[in-house]
Amino acid sequence: DQQVKQNSPSLSVQEGRISILNCDYTNSMFDYFLWYKKYPAEGPTFLISISSIKDKNEDGRFTVFLNKSAKHLSLHIVPSQPGDSAVYFCAACSYGQNFVFGPGTRLSVLP
Amino acid sequence: EAGVVQSPRYKIIEKKQPVAFWCNPISGHNTLYWYRQNLGQGPELLIRYENEEAVDDSQLPKDRFSAERLKGVDSTLKIQPAELGDSAVYLCASSSPPGTSGSSSYEQYFGPGTRLTVT
Numbered sequence: 001d002q003q004v005k006q007n008s009p010s011l012s013v014q015e016g017r018i019s020i021l022n023c024d025y026t027n028s029m030f031d032y033f034l035w036y037k038k039y040p041a042e043g044p045t046f047l048i049s050i051s052s053i054k055d056k057n058e059d060g061r062f063t064v065f066l067n068k069s070a071k072h073l074s075l076h077i078v079p080s081q082p083g084d085s086a087v088y089f090c091a092a093c094s095y096g097q098n099f100v101f102g103p104g105t106r107l108s109v110l111p
Numbered sequence: 112e113a114g115v116v117q118s119p120r121y122k123i124i125e126k127k128q129p130v131a132f133w134c135n136p137i138s139g140h141n142t143l144y145w146y147r148q149n150l151g152q153g154p155e156l157l158i159r160y161e162n163e164e165a166v167d168d169s170q171l172p173k174d175r176f177s178a179e180r181l182k183g184v185d186s187t188l189k190i191q192p193a194e195l196g197d198s199a200v201y202l203c204a205s206s207s208p209p210g211t212s213g214s215s216s217y218e219q220y221f222g223p224g225t226r227l228t229v230t
Contacts, residue, residue, distance in 0.1 A: 101153030
């Protein structure tokens with residue numbers, strides 16, 4: 001049973017437009033969430049995080065929104081750039097426990 | 112600052128052969144993780160170390176997988192004997208508690224991984 005789901009395997013967006021990547025989770029004990037970006041032949045790199053006491057966290061072009069009641073979070077990238085093309089993983093954990101990763105969404109930003 | 116180092120980057124072996132992966136974490140990171148990532152899936156934790164102690168190895172298939180982290184720094188993950196289903200990318204990651212080593216959250220830093228192909 002997948003505790004962290006990313007139901008869109010892929011997403012294509014035009015350069016300059018907004019990219020929205022979604023993540024759903026089933027475990028209500030999760031209280032910390034991260035997004036990672038992964039390029040081919042490289043390990044995942046940390047992008048942005050949010051704790052359950054917040055509903056929004058922003059870092060430059062990247063914003064993560066958390067809706068605890070819906071057990072849903074999303075990553076917004078504005079504006080999208082070709083260099084953002086990568087696989088994005090959502091990860092969640094409860095305090096002191098290990099992170100659980102989603103299957104990833106492949107984002108393609110078209111010039 | 113050097114990142115997480117892993118070797119080899121690629122390994123092709125025949126089934127039933129042994130294989131070992133090596134990881135050097137970021138200096139000062141006392142937590143080390145080994146993950147396995149299958150194609151089209153996210154990383155799945157195999158084992159987590161706090162210093163030299165394996166604090167969570169519940170997902171490690173102990174009949175064929177073993178790991179060690181001597182002196183609480185470098186770590187080695189071994190598979191013996193390898194099976195076809197072990198083909199995957201093996202990722203090592205490290206982290207430090209928030210507020211230490213300049214970290215402000217629980218993010219893990221990943222190495223580039225070892226792509227294992229078992230034929």
